[in-house]
Amino acid sequence: xxTRIQYQECIDACIQTMNACNYSYVSSLxxxxxxxxxxxxxxxxxxxxxxxxxxxxxxxxSPFIADILRLxxxxxxxxANESSKHLHIHCKDCIEYCRNCAALCRSLSEAAVxxx
Amino acid sequence: xxTRIQYQECIDACIQTMNACNYSYVSSLxxxxxxxxxxxxxxxxxxxxxxxxxxxxxxxxSPFIADILRLxxxxxxxxANESSKHLHIHCKDCIEYCRNCAALCRSLSEAAVxxx
Amino acid sequence: xxTRIQYQECIDACIQTMNACNYSYVSSLxxxxxxxxxxxxxxxxxxxxxxxxxxxxxxxxSPFIADILRLxxxxxxxxANESSKHLHIHCKDCIEYCRNCAALCRSLSEAAVxxx
Amino acid sequence: xxTRIQYQECIDACIQTMNACNYSYVSSLxxxxxxxxxxxxxxxxxxxxxxxxxxxxxxxxSPFIADILRLxxxxxxxxANESSKHLHIHCKDCIEYCRNCAALCRSLSEAAVxxx
Numbered sequence: 318x319x320t321r322i323q324y325q326e327c328i329d330a331c332i333q334t335m336n337a338c339n340y341s342y343v344s345s346l347x348x349x350x351x352x353x354x355x356x357x358x359x360x361x362x363x364x365x366x367x368x369x370x371x372x373x374x375x376x377x378x379s380p381f382i383a384d385i386l387r388l389x390x391x392x393x394x395x396x397a398n399e400s401s402k403h404l405h406i407h408c409k410d411c412i413e414y415c416r417n418c419a420a421l422c423r424s425l426s427e428a429a430v431x432x433x
Numbered sequence: 434x435x436t437r438i439q440y441q442e443c444i445d446a447c448i449q450t451m452n453a454c455n456y457s458y459v460s461s462l463x464x465x466x467x468x469x470x471x472x473x474x475x476x477x478x479x480x481x482x483x484x485x486x487x488x489x490x491x492x493x494x495s496p497f498i499a500d501i502l503r504l505x506x507x508x509x510x511x512x513a514n515e516s517s518k519h520l521h522i523h524c525k526d527c528i529e530y531c532r533n534c535a536a537l538c539r540s541l542s543e544a545a546v547x548x549x
Numbered sequence: 550x551x552t553r554i555q556y557q558e559c560i561d562a563c564i565q566t567m568n569a570c571n572y573s574y575v576s577s578l579x580x581x582x583x584x585x586x587x588x589x590x591x592x593x594x595x596x597x598x599x600x601x602x603x604x605x606x607x608x609x610x611s612p613f614i615a616d617i618l619r620l621x622x623x624x625x626x627x628x629a630n631e632s633s634k635h636l637h638i639h640c641k642d643c644i645e646y647c648r649n650c651a652a653l654c655r656s657l658s659e660a661a662v663x664x665x
Numbered sequence: 666x667x668t669r670i671q672y673q674e675c676i677d678a679c680i681q682t683m684n685a686c687n688y689s690y691v692s693s694l695x696x697x698x699x700x701x702x703x704x705x706x707x708x709x710x711x712x713x714x715x716x717x718x719x720x721x722x723x724x725x726x727s728p729f730i731a732d733i734l735r736l737x738x739x740x741x742x743x744x745a746n747e748s749s750k751h752l753h754i755h756c757k758d759c760i761e762y763c764r765n766c767a768a769l770c771r772s773l774s775e776a777a778v779x780x781x
Contacts, residue, residue: 332680332720339725346587355578362594363495369721370486372680373713377687379479380511384504392497448564448604455609462703471694478710481605488564489601493571595727602718611711613740620732627728 323428324375327386327421331375334393334411334418335368341400341407348405357399357408364396364415371422383429386422393419439544440491443502443537447491450509450527450534451484457516457523464521473515473524480512480531487538499545502538509535555660556607559618559653563607566625566643566650567600573632573639580637589631589640596628596647603654615661618654625651671776672723675734675769679723682741682759682766683716689748689755696753705747705756712744712763719770731777734770741767 342361345354371389397415458477461470487505513531574593577586603621629647690709693702719737745763
């Protein structure tokens with residue numbers, strides 16, 4: 318059964334991922350090799366937006382949290398995969414945060430399905 | 434293959450549903466029999482929030498639109514089901530908008546999977 | 550005194566602006582002269598996000614609508630000014646939508662202050 | 666001059682306030698004296714939504730952060746004032762988080778104006 322403590326760990330991971338993705342988004346837009354980062358910029362925004370949505374949903378105890386977290390996990394993984402094609406430090410940072418967040422979201426999503 | 438015209442119809446449906454749900458939310462909070470509307474108030478907010486998210490995602494051509502619209506369809510259906518337990522006009526209005534929106538989101542979600 | 554009809558006009562303008570800004574955002578990321586559009590890409594996202602926020606706030610009859618619409622007007626104007634530095638059609642389209650939306654938001658913001 | 670550390674403190678305060686407001690929102694909807702909490706429920710949602718918006722805006726280094734944080738401060742204060750009319754523990758918790766968040770947002774908003 319889920320506890321609020323488990324949610325807190327996932328909320329923290331989503332915040333760190335939103336932060337890392339938005340930092341990478343802003344940093345990418347300043348890079349010299351901007352053209353190679355087009356897809357990365359798009360996915361950084363997608364990932365930050367779903368993380369933001371998931372954070373609010375967890376704090377308001379959404380009855381749809383299992384599905385929201387599964388979607389968040391999928392988008393975090395896609396963002397990590399795109400980030401892994403690039404060598405910039407802000408892209409490398411994104412990979413770690415996105416993968417950790419995806420694992421926590423997926424694990425909590427599965428627990429939430431059982432709990433519901 | 435999806436065209437922008439098909440998106441426009443779904444965007445319009447999501448806007449009307451967000452509008453109907455938020456109107457029902459505000460109206461429910463003014464009702465005399467407020468206590469019977471607790472769950473309806475929560476689902477109105479959930480439905481308005483995912484519709485708002487889906488609208489932005491469609492206008493920015495999100496690569497995750499299939500999954501986002503499927504989630505939106507599920508939440509619209511849940512909101513319609515809850516609204517159908519109540520007799521207020523604003524609840525009745527919600528049912529129609531939510532069901533229409535759910536059908537469009539689901540249909541576009543399936544088309545988007547094929548397209549991707 | 551404000552009526553719901555006046556809100557509807559402003560909601561429509563915000564939706565069209567969000568749509569135009571997100572279309573310009575996606576289109577800019579595909580352009581050959583991407584490097585000249587860095588600031589435009591950032592402001593397109595800023596403008597789409599505040600328009601999305603304002604739309605939800607209007608539909609839920611937010612008590613803070615005067616301040617939210619003033620902020621939306623300011624950001625729409627900034628986005629229009631940046632877009633006017635570029636010659637792409639999607640940038641030109643943004644200018645018109647943003648300026649129209651800014652005027653409606655500001656006018657409604659001032660009416661809302663009187664009304665509150 | 667603002668540093669990222671100052672932003673981090675404000676981001677944390679916004680997250681705690683969003684969390685407290687959404688918890689109070691959910692808890693209020695379960696209360697026996699629900700009817701006395703109508704306005705509190707509305708303001709809890711308003712406050713959670715602007716905090717969520719402000720958090721994203723800070724992490725993406727929005728050029729409009731001064732105005733966004735001033736709006737967030739105003740809404741936090743309104744929510745604290747409404748919460749102070751009620752005796753429930755979740756309302757009392759809201760007051761403290763909202764007041765602290767309002768002070769940090771306002772202070773950072775004024776610093777950002779100078780910095781910009």
